[in-house]
Amino acid sequence: MAERSTAAVDVADNSGDQPLTAKADQSTADGVAQNPERDTDSDEGQGSDATEHPAKKSAPPELHSGHKLARRYRLEECVTRLDGFSSWRAVDEKLRRAVGVHILPADHPRARSVLAAARSSALLGDPRFVQVLDAVEENDLVYVVHEWLPDATELTALLAAGPLEPHDAYQMVSQIASAMAAAHREGLAHLRLNPNAVLRTSTGQWRIRGLAVNAALRGISSDTPQRTDTEAIGALLYAALTQRWPYENDAYGLSGLPKTIGLIAPDQVRAGVHRGLSELAMRALVNDGATASRHEAPCTTPEELVKVIGEMPRIRPPEPAFTAPPEYQRTTYQQGSYGRPAPHPGVAQPITPPPPPLQSRTGKALKWAVSALLIAALGLGSWQLADALMGDKSNNTNNTQTQDGGDKNAKKPASSKPIAIQGARDFDPFSKDQTEKPGDISKAYDNSPATYWQTDFYLSPKFGNLKSGVGMILDLGKVQQVGKVTVTFVGQTSVELRAAGSDAGSEPTSFDAYTKVADGSGTTVVLHPGKSLKTQYLLVWLTELPADGVSHWRGRVADIKVTS
Numbered sequence: 001m002a003e004r005s006t007a008a009v010d011v012a013d014n015s016g017d018q019p020l021t022a023k024a025d026q027s028t029a030d031g032v033a034q035n036p037e038r039d040t041d042s043d044e045g046q047g048s049d050a051t052e053h054p055a056k057k058s059a060p061p062e063l064h065s066g067h068k069l070a071r072r073y074r075l076e077e078c079v080t081r082l083d084g085f086s087s088w089r090a091v092d093e094k095l096r097r098a099v100g101v102h103i104l105p106a107d108h109p110r111a112r113s114v115l116a117a118a119r120s121s122a123l124l125g126d127p128r129f130v131q132v133l134d135a136v137e138e139n140d141l142v143y144v145v146h147e148w149l150p151d152a153t154e155l156t157a158l159l160a161a162g163p164l165e166p167h168d169a170y171q172m173v174s175q176i177a178s179a180m181a182a183a184h185r186e187g188l189a190h191l192r193l194n195p196n197a198v199l200r201t202s203t204g205q206w207r208i209r210g211l212a213v214n215a216a217l218r219g220i221s222s223d224t225p226q227r228t229d230t231e232a233i234g235a236l237l238y239a240a241l242t243q244r245w246p247y248e249n250d251a252y253g254l255s256g257l258p259k260t261i262g263l264i265a266p267d268q269v270r271a272g273v274h275r276g277l278s279e280l281a282m283r284a285l286v287n288d289g290a291t292a293s294r295h296e297a298p299c300t301t302p303e304e305l306v307k308v309i310g311e312m313p314r315i316r317p318p319e320p321a322f323t324a325p326p327e328y329q330r331t332t333y334q335q336g337s338y339g340r341p342a343p344h345p346g347v348a349q350p351i352t353p354p355p356p357p358l359q360s361r362t363g364k365a366l367k368w369a370v371s372a373l374l375i376a377a378l379g380l381g382s383w384q385l386a387d388a389l390m391g392d393k394s395n396n397t398n399n400t401q402t403q404d405g406g407d408k409n410a411k412k413p414a415s416s417k418p419i420a421i422q423g424a425r426d427f428d429p430f431s432k433d434q435t436e437k438p439g440d441i442s443k444a445y446d447n448s449p450a451t452y453w454q455t456d457f458y459l460s461p462k463f464g465n466l467k468s469g470v471g472m473i474l475d476l477g478k479v480q481q482v483g484k485v486t487v488t489f490v491g492q493t494s495v496e497l498r499a500a501g502s503d504a505g506s507e508p509t510s511f512d513a514y515t516k517v518a519d520g521s522g523t524t525v526v527l528h529p530g531k532s533l534k535t536q537y538l539l540v541w542l543t544e545l546p547a548d549g550v551s552h553w554r555g556r557v558a559d560i561k562v563t564s
Contacts, residue, residue: 063088063103069143070136073101084108085217089148098148099133102217103141110219111142117216118144124186125454127490127548128179130199130209144213152199152207155236156252159195159243166274169240170315172198173233173280175206177309178450180229181302183211189225191215193232195239195252226301233305234284241266241273246285276312283308306450416484419562421445422477426453427539429511430467441472444557452490452558461544461553469496470555471541473507476562479536483564485518485527490556491546495520497527498539507537514539538562 063086067075073090080087085104092099104111118135125131134145155172158164164172176198180190190197192214199207215221222228238246245254246263257263263285267278279296284305286298299305424445428436436455443451453472458464476482479502487495498514500507508514514537518527521544540560545553 068093069101069103069141070138073099073143073145075101083218085110085114090145092145098150099145100148102144102146102213104143104217106137106140106142108142110216111137113216113219114144114213115142117212118146120188121212124183124188124211125548126179126182128175128205128207129183129211130207132213146209146213149199149201149207149209151202155195155198155200155240158200159239160253163243163270164240165318166277167315167317169237169274169277170312171204172200172206172240173237173277173305174309176208176236177233177302177305179206179208180233181306181450184226184229184302188212189215189222190229190232191220191222191225192218193229193236195236195254198236230284230299230302230305233302234281234299237277237281238266238285241277241281242269244269246281274315277315280305280308280312416563419476419480419482419564421474421560421562423475424472426470427473427511427541428467428470429509431470436470444472445474445560447559449488449558452556454490454557455542455545455555457548457552457554458545459552461547463545469541469543471495471539472557474538474540474560474562475507476536476538479534481564482529482533482535482538482562484529484562485538485540486524486559486561486563487527487540487557488524488559489546490523490558491548492521492523493525493542493546493555494544495525495527496541496543497529498541499529499533499535500537500539502534502536504535504537514541519543 063075063078065075065077069075069090072092072094074093075088075090077089078086079089079100085102085108088101088103090099090101091097102114104114108114115135115137118132121129122132122135130147130149132144132146134143136143136145163169176193180193183189188211190208190211192210193208197208197210197214199209201207235246238244239252239254243254245251245256248256248259250256257269263282265278265282267273267275283296283299299308424441426436426438426441428434437453440451440453442453444453455470458466463469482499485497489495496516497518498516500514504513517529517531517533520527540557542555542557545555548554
């Protein structure tokens with residue numbers, strides 16, 4: 001299988017199954033935590049309707065540190081060994097990077113389903129998920145290679161230090177729900193979405209590991225996969241707000257709820273919880289008789305959860321705390337005693353009064369001269385002001401009348417209005433087939449930031465030096481005045497705005513027919529033409545792509561807005 005990305009890996013997370021080896025061989029880290037494996041991740045602890053199918057125990061492959069797979073992946077450390085499969089931290093010697101590997105015997109009852117799940121997950125190519133890099137059956141072994149994130153921290157470790165701030169919890173549930181909605185649109189479910197499967201990178205981005213693969217490793221399935229993942233997102237938000245697991249059993253280092261009170265809202269468990277997030281968690285967790293705190297309809301799919309989050313008021317990050325600077329201390333030199341002996345303690349020092357100002361004969365003469373100059377200046381200024389008022393009296397009347405009339409007839413600046421995009425197509429004039437993901441082009445202007453049009457993979461941000469760029473042509477339906485174009489990307493992207501002439505009768509197909517009118521770089525770029533622009537056809541031209549791993553780059557356009 002072709003590689004999809006190049007940074008970090010999802011290792012098998014905790015399970016309620018009995019470990020097959022000593023605790024010294026167990027771990028729950030994705031290059032993050034180093035604690036022994038915690039036997040807390042059972043279906044009962046999750047509160048999920050997913051079921052785990054029992055399988056005949058297969059002996060794990062007899063592997064050791066230093067063993068190589070495909071003459072490329074060198075095993076370094078076994079981090080998990082459960083139920084006939086093992087997970088390793090390894091090194092890809094070809095690309096010189098850390099990776100993670102799940103390994104099963106080829107005759108393992110779940111080997112076929114693990115391969116299928118890994119290949120389906122790899123095809124998604126969404127950067128919000130830890131990417132599957134390879135899935136191979138070779139020499140009586142089945143192994144899945146995926147990213148390793150050494151700079152990421154599990155939600156489990158974050159919650160060990162306390163609940164998340166409201167803004168952090170909001171960002172987590174927003175990003176996780178949006179990612180899972182995108183996965184379900186492609187027919188993929190997670191079914192084991194728990195605090196061990198959610199990671200926060202050093203840049204603040206939230207990522208999900210084990211999409212489809214973790215469930216396949218343990219034979220878990222569900223009749224209602226969207227409901228299962230939605231309730232799991234609600235449990236994550238509940239834990240982030242309260243530092244409690246929303247079920248009776250303790251799990252993931254968190255205490256469960258008391259058995260006698262049932263499921264109660266997060267703001268009843270802990271003081272100071274954000275009311276909107278508390279209600280959101282309950283709406284996602286509504287199940288088995290539980291009800292939302294205000295009786296809103298429950299959210300049963302990640303897509304519904306994304307819609308509800310979008311309707312919430314935005315939660316801003318907390319204001320940074322500034323410490324007061326230390327009180328200014330004057331030095332001995334600044335106090336004027338440098339070079340003089342310090343006074344003896346307890347001895348009063350005489351204070352020499354300053355001389356009275358300007359009491360000499362010269363000082364008195366100076367005061368009189370200044371006073372005379374001030375009086376002369378005031379008199380001259382008064383005379384000039386009176387002369388100006390008398391001379392321009394008649395003109396002032398006419399000017400006032402003209403100005404009043406001008407104000408009444410002055411045109412107010414026209415407010416900008418949105419311009420609907422009537423159609424669009426991909427534009428790749430410098431490649432052989434001259435196409436670039438045409439099937440997803442409408443996702444770039446469907447008013448949904450959760451969907452996007454994406455380019456192919458390239459081996460450098462400059463399109464592997466194969467071409468100068470790639471983009472899309474926007475059809476505005478008719479020649480219109482364009483004031484600005486706002487483009488939202490997934491990742492830092494450089495872009496140019498180009499326009500066809502207003503006299504173009506049909507859509508130009510040559511790159512030279514489009515003139516550059518603006519450029520910019522960022523995740524949300526506002527492109528203002530330098531002068532008045534009237535056109536029917538606009539070209540959004542990507543010139544530099546963001547990284548999608550270590551050795552791959554690709555562009556993603558999430559939203560485009562055109563206003564007059």
